[in-house]
Amino acid sequence: MNLHQFAETHEVTNQPPALDGANLWRIDLPLQEWVRRCGGGWAESRIDAYGALAGGPLMAAGFLANQNKPVFHSHDRYGHRIDLVEFHPAYHELMRTAIEHGLPSLPWAHPQPGAHVARAGMTYLHSQAEAGSGCPLTMTFASVPALRLQPDLAEQWLPKVLATEYDPRNVGMAHKAGVTLGMAMTEKQGGTDVRANTTRAFAVGSPGPGQAYELVGHKWFCSAPMCDAFLTLAQTDKGLSCFLLPRHRPDDTRNEFYIQRLKDKLGNCSNASSEVEFRGALAWMIGEEGRGVPTIIEMVAMTRFDCMVGSSALMRQALTQAAHHCAHRQVGGRLLADQPLMQNVLADLALESEAALALSLRMGQALDHLGDGQQARFARLMTAVGKYWICKRAPAMINEAAECMGGAGYVEDSILPRLYREAPVNSTWEGSGNVQCLDVLRALSKEPGVLDALFAELGDGHGDRRLVAHIDHLKDAFTDTADIQYRARQLTEDIALAVQAKLLLEAGNAVVSDAFIASRLGAGGRVYGALPRGVDVQALVQRSTPTTL
Structure with a gap:
């Protein structure tokens, strides 16, 4: 008997189809809705085009850029000090594409209502493909308010900071267009x-x-x-x-x-x-x-905003991968996505992702209207609140999404390990958790009108008794100033949840808002997948599962 014919021991089955090439904008209904809701709808075609790039060539470039890390060269072969860092061409593709599409420049070069939201939407897509390139993109974007404080320097540098041309050559700025x-x-x-x-x-x-x-x-x-x-x-x-x-x-x-x-x-x-x-x-x-600190804070505030957007993006890509996997993977003869306990987990992850996105784009909306004192004070507070809460939630959420995929989410062929390793940088960079919470207290105690702006934003809780009770609890918590620094994390969390709940209620999707409030303001569990009874988990899972590729 020729045993060679049996060397191929099995047929590959029960695997999800590849998501390669998916337009990340078109498969993300919550992103579409929140961009429109926050004033960026005029840029839909622009964001749509970037969604195709992010899910296609940029996603592939992201894998290559991480497999081929930057290399430092201190000297050339003749012994001259050069201090050069060499990047893989995939990294330059990521940078070039982002800059040509205005990710560092759009709100400054073309200021209009919704510009920060539109730019955040594209950054959200870019960060799902590859987050590491976001560091120089974010800092270039965030440098503009600080540079404007020195008009003579701004006159020299801003035209090239805002240019949509990427030039990685090691030459002086006079020789570059961007x-x-x-x-x-x-x-x-x-x-x-x-x-x-x-x-x-x-x-x-x-x-x-x-x-x-x-x-x-x-x-x-x-x-x-x-x-x-x-x-x-x-x-x-x-x-x-x-x-x-x-x-x-x-x-x-x-x-x-x-x-x-x-x-x-x-x-x-x-x-x-x-x-x-x-x-x-x-x-x-x-x-x-x-x-110097107040000056550079003009830059730091914008980089903290991008930490919010970046963490939200990592969560969304983790959810996309997990929901797609579970929609096609069978266990015990049934799709994972049809099994009650997995639905509970996926629905909970979907709530976390959408709430993070809603808060991030609401921040973008506030940045688009800083001339309005209410919006400026809201942005001052929520920069610190959102930076703390969203970035703090991302690592555990991504870990849970990877677990939904089992071993397939743990191997480096998947993007999940990279997302998981990436998540902590946003909670650490530009001020870790305690720094943000202390900044929340500083804003509330030292900057007139900030506390009033928060409660004006929350309003009457849209008549939801659970949110009204939570808002009343917040008011009591700020009246009691004893050991307030000790309680700063809890206060910051309570603010974040209140604003997220209000935004979801305001958006009008009762399936989303009811589930969020019941689990976050009610007696929810301490891990993902412990949603209370009565939540329409099927609708939540369906809302965030990629269908239109």
């Missing part, structure tokens, strides 16, 4: 406490805003070291100040900016994060001397 910006704040002795920074700035001539300085010091985290310039902090005689430090001097010589090493990180692998030294690096002061 540039990217990064950030270098953290020092090893201070971490979050940037006022403990020891980097010093010495005036080259006259001191003051817009003037040239030379910086000496070390930064333990410098994000995206191949950017064309960086916003950074250094001490002057008047205190911590903000500076714009380019990689090249005006005469095209390399600046005294030295990469020490690239960080070996848990995730965010396609992106280069580094330690750097300034050895007399030429930089220009932005904003008032000694007011």
Whole structure:
């Protein structure tokens, strides 16, 4: 007998069809609804086009960019110091596509109602394909408010920051039509406490805003070291100040900016994060001397917003993969998606994903209307609330989504391991959980009108007795100021849930809002998949399962 004919031992069955090439916009009904609801509907065709890219070539590029991590070259073959980071072509494809489609520039270059929402929608799609490239894209986007505080520098840099041309060459900004910006704040002795920074700035001539300085010091985290310039902090005689430090001097010589090493990180692998030294690096002061933290906060507020959008995106892609898998995978002769306990889990994940998206795009809507005092105060508070809550929820949610897929969600052929490793960066970067919660207290106690803006947003709870009771509890909690810092996490969580519940109620889909309120404001479980009785889990699962590819 020829046993060779039996070497192929089985036929592959019971596997879901590939999602390769799916338009991530068209398979995401909640995203479509919330973009329209928050004022970005005019950009639907633009977001739709990006959805096709994100689910197709950018998704493939994301895998390649993570498999081929950036490589640091300190010297060339002749021994000259060059401080170059080499990226795989897939990374450049991700950057080029995003910049050409206006992800760092849209709301600034074309300000109009809904512009921040539209840009957030595209960023949401991009981050599902590959989140690491989001670091320089976000910082370039977020640099604009800070640069505008120094008009002379803004005049030089903003046209190229807002350009839709990607140029990764290692040349001075004068030779480029478009540039990217990064950030270098953290020092090893201070971490979050940037006022403990020891980097010093010495005036080259006259001191003051817009003037040239030379910086000496070390930064333990410098994000995206191949950017064309960086916003950074250094001490002057008047205190911590903000500076714009380019990689090249005006005469095209390399600046005294030295990469020490690239960080070996848990995730965010396609992106280069580094330690750097300034050895007399030429930089220009932005904003008032000694007011570096308030100046750079103009940038940080926007990067925190993108942490919200990015975490929401990771959750959505995890849900997409899990729901798609369960819609096609059979166990015991029945589809996983038809089995009650799996429906409970998937529905719970769908609620978490949509609530995160709703809060993120509501923030984008507020950014589109900062001229309105109510919206500005709401944005001030919810930047910290959303950064804390959404980013905190993402890792556990993604872990649960991977578990829905069993071993298929644990192997590197799947995107789930990458999503899981990526999630913690958003909760850590730009201020970890405690920093955000303390900022919530700072906004509520020190900035007039912020607490009133919160309760104006929440209103009467749309008549839902559970939300009304939750709002009343919040009011009592803020009246009691004893040990309020100790309670800051609980207060921040309660604010987040209240706003998410209000947004879902306001949207008018009772299946979603009732389930969210019953599980988040009621006696819900402590893990995903413990929704109370009476929830229409089938409708929730169907709403978030990809059908139109």
